[in-house]
Amino acid sequence: MRLGYGLNLEQTQKLVMTPELRQAIAILQLSALELSTFVDDQLLENPLLEVQDDSVSDEREETPENTDSRLEVEWQDYFRGQDEGYIHSERPAERAEKSQFEPFVAAAPTLQEHLLLQLHVQKSAASLPLAEYIIGNLDNNGYLTLSTQEIARERGAAPAEVESALQVVQSLDPPGVGARSLRECLLLQLPFLNDCPPEMPKFLEHLEDLAAGRMQRIAADLGISLAGVQELADLVRRLDPKPGLRFSTAGDVRFVVPDVVVEEIEGEYIILVNDISVPRLGINQVYRRALNQEDGEVRKFVEQKLNAAAWLIRSIEQRRLTLYKVANAVVKRQEEFLRHGIQHLRPLTLKDIADEVGVHESTVSRATANKYVQTPRGIFEFKFFFATGIGHEQSLTTESIKRTLRTLILGEDSKEPYSDQKLADLLTERGMKISRRTVAKYRDGMHIPAASARRRY
Known part of the structure; x- marks a missing residue:
């Protein structure tokens, strides 16, 4: 066998993950709120990016000479506005009118703030x-962890001093806070029950x-009937085993902003990509003209930032288009659910x-990750619509089976509740094997208990 060197031509295909491509993939995965924050950061880093004002987007084109003179006037107005105490060109009355429509969210107090x-x-x-030290060591449920x-x-x-301080904390609202066990938590709430039976502590x-x-x-231990035990159990269910959960915790997400809005208009579903919180971006023309006037390092810097700005604008638009196509395809597949309810979720x-949109599965996964859809039936996570199929023909979803299961349990005889096997038989009769x-x-x-726990006497 002869060994030697040689040159061969070979064609191969491979994906090169450039920084721009990585950024486009990351932008596709962002929710509307995350994208708004990301764009704000880019506006600070890239001087060629600017927020476009729709009200001036239809201004006529001007010659460079007129543009430069106009800029000079604007800078004079800018500094004159600073002398008057504000830098915006709009009047204070106009700013006050705009501020009335700012989206404010009231922050609910945390458990610690409420107790302090x-x-x-x-x-x-x-x-x-x-x-104060005890309050600082309460968990989210309101229990003392030490x-x-x-x-x-x-x-x-x-x-003795710690016990006295703990009694002070346990006397605060909500009842049951500061307990060290479930039983103690419920005992602290008994004084607030009307006509609490004397058997309740035992x-x-x-x-x-x-x-x-x-x-x-x-019943044997308390010396009462089964009906009496049932009455006591019903009273216990009126108590709160986790009194701290009704309060917010630090870092809570207090509201959900849907990324896609689905509206029914004259029997047809219209898809709207909710990117109103994302500012419209454009290229700063002052820096753009520097390409024709500067050389060397300045020109190189402007070119680099111009390319980054153009790619960012293109990536955001591509995200919007991909999100629209995916949402439109999902709505077409799940139209029966939108019209008739959960039992028709496919x-x-x-x-x-x-396959329908013509992209890779990973693209659909990124486009739907951590995003919400507002529909006439409520707000759902995108992943809600990707229901798992069950059965030989994969025609049933877990959500529809759960709904039927809940309906069967709600309609059962409380004295003779269905066992799990009986429920399986009833579902099989309905075509859900x-x-x-x-x-x-x-x-x-x-969170539905077993038959023995659902039985009432």
Whole structure:
């Protein structure tokens, strides 16, 4: 065998991930709020980018001489406006009228803020530092995460002082806050129940039996009937096991901005890409003219920023177009759901939409990631429409089965609730053939207890 060197021509295809392509992919995956923040950052970094004002977009073209003279007047107005106390060309009355339409969101207080406000109003100076420390160690559910011994050791206080401070915290609103266990949390709420039965404190010692549906054991221990146990259980359900959850936590997302809006107009569904929060971008003409006037490093810098600005504008427009095509394809596939409800939600995969739009599955995945759709039936995540198919013909979705399962349980006899096997048989009669184990999984996922816990006496 002869060894040697040689030259060969070979054609291959490969994807080169340029920085611009990476940026386009990242922009496609951003939600409307994230894209707005990203654009604001780019406006700070790239001097060639500017926000276009639609009101002046139809101005007539001017010669360079007229443009330069106009710029001089604008700069004079700019500095004159600063002397008058504001830099905008609009009158204060116009600015006040605009400010009325700014989207303000009221921030709900956190649990700690709510408790500290009450604590400081009470002005209990003796227990104030310890009470503040206890409030700072409550979890999102309102439970104390440290023992009184640990608090006493860390704060150098006597255990009796910590217990006194804890009682102060537990006296605050909401009832049940500052508890160290579920039973203590419920006990703290009993004084607020009207006509609380005397058996209730002892009944709360049987929470595990209650969760497991062991009503006979509870009745025998308390010496009451099964109907009496049921009444006590109904009272317990009126209490709040997690009193802290009604308050916000730091970093909460308080509202959802839909990325796509679907409106029904004269029987047809219209797709609107909601990018109103994203500023319209353009190229600063002052820097653009510098390409014809400057040389060397200045020209190189302007060219680099001009290319980056043009690519950003193109990527944002491509995102809008891709999002529209994907949303339009999804709405066509799920039109029956939009008209008639959840039972008509069809199985759908990313590949189905990718084939219809003519893009790769990964593109559809990025276009729908972390995005919401506002429809006449409410606001849904995009992934809600990509329902998994079940059955031999893949004609059923998990959502439709769950809805039917919930309907069956709501219509059952509370004295003889359906077992999971019975529910599986009833679903099979309706053309939804799933196993008993799958029924149990769906039931647990919907936080519906087992038959023994649903039985009423």
